[in-house]
Amino acid sequence: MNNDLLFDFTVDKAAQTIFITREFNAGLSLVWDAFTKKEILDKWAAPAPMRCETKYLDFKVGGRRFYAMISPGGQERFVLQEYTSITPKTNFKLYNSFADKDENPELPGSAWDHNFNEENGITKVHITIFNESLERMQNLHEGFKIGYTLMLTNLDNLLATLTQQS
Amino acid sequence: MKHDIFQAIADPTRRAILTLLTIQALTPNVMAEKFDMSRQAVSKHIKVLQQCELIKPEQSGREIHYHFNAKKMQEFDHWLAQLRKNWETQFNQLDQVLSTLK
Numbered sequence: 001m002n003n004d005l006l007f008d009f010t011v012d013k014a015a016q017t018i019f020i021t022r023e024f025n026a027g028l029s030l031v032w033d034a035f036t037k038k039e040i041l042d043k044w045a046a047p048a049p050m051r052c053e054t055k056y057l058d059f060k061v062g063g064r065r066f067y068a069m070i071s072p073g074g075q076e077r078f079v080l081q082e083y084t085s086i087t088p089k090t091n092f093k094l095y096n097s098f099a100d101k102d103e104n105p106e107l108p109g110s111a112w113d114h115n116f117n118e119e120n121g122i123t124k125v126h127i128t129i130f131n132e133s134l135e136r137m138q139n140l141h142e143g144f145k146i147g148y149t150l151m152l153t154n155l156d157n158l159l160a161t162l163t164q165q166s
Numbered sequence: 167m168k169h170d171i172f173q174a175i176a177d178p179t180r181r182a183i184l185t186l187l188t189i190q191a192l193t194p195n196v197m198a199e200k201f202d203m204s205r206q207a208v209s210k211h212i213k214v215l216q217q218c219e220l221i222k223p224e225q226s227g228r229e230i231h232y233h234f235n236a237k238k239m240q241e242f243d244h245w246l247a248q249l250r251k252n253w254e255t256q257f258n259q260l261d262q263v264l265s266t267l268k
Binding site: 015020044046047 | 171265
């Protein structure tokens with residue numbers, strides 16, 4: 001964990017857009033791979049304790065990534081991403097939507113734009129997410145959230161117990 | 167399709183109405199006056215805002231006053247905060263992954 005690396009998350013509700021900026025202590029090629037290769041994405045692209053499992057990823061314009069977000073209880077939520085534009089090691093865009101297990105998207109989804117640039121060995125990634133309906137996304141997450149929050153509370157309690165003991 | 171918060175706030179007039187309602191509850195007539203709009207136009211905006219629960223009507227005598235529903239907005243902000251945390255967690259995971267790949 002690098003706390004000195006920039007992390008910025010802002011929401012423009014009026015523009016229905018989320019802006020995320022993050023720096024990584026690694027070269028551009030590696031960071032680009034981390035966002036575009038299935039093997040690396042599956043190692044980080046779901047917030048613990050959830051994990052993601054990419055069923056397939058075809059990184060080309062018009063190609064798709066279909067993956068499952070899996071909760072610790074084994075509950076799966078499917079996401080379909082279609083790559084709409086690719087400029088190698090500079091930019092890629094995709095259209096993101098939740099889907100059922102048969103890859104039928106639940107529209108509307110959101111349009112994601114990723115920009116990459118490197119300076120002195122630090123790679124900066126800018127992500128812009130335009131949501132036609134963020135509240136819809138919120139509702140789709142709801143099922144997950146209940147179990148997830150409950151578990152985090154369990155973890156909090158556990159940590160508190162462990163701290164007291166030491 | 168039911169309007170949601172994002173769509174409701176995307177309109178500048180509705181944002182202005184909300185800002186005004188955070189200060190005091192208003193009747194549709196007063197809103198129309200303040201924004202120099204027709205009653206029909208105001209009704210349309212009220213309908214959208216009420217549909218996504220950002221405002222709540224309250225009958226007082228023969229008039230309806232609309233109140234800003236701060237709870238709904240907080241709920242939404244809370245969710246956004248959770249989303250931010252999820253991204254932060256993921257990126258910290260990526261830091262770990264990158265350090266092993268280098």
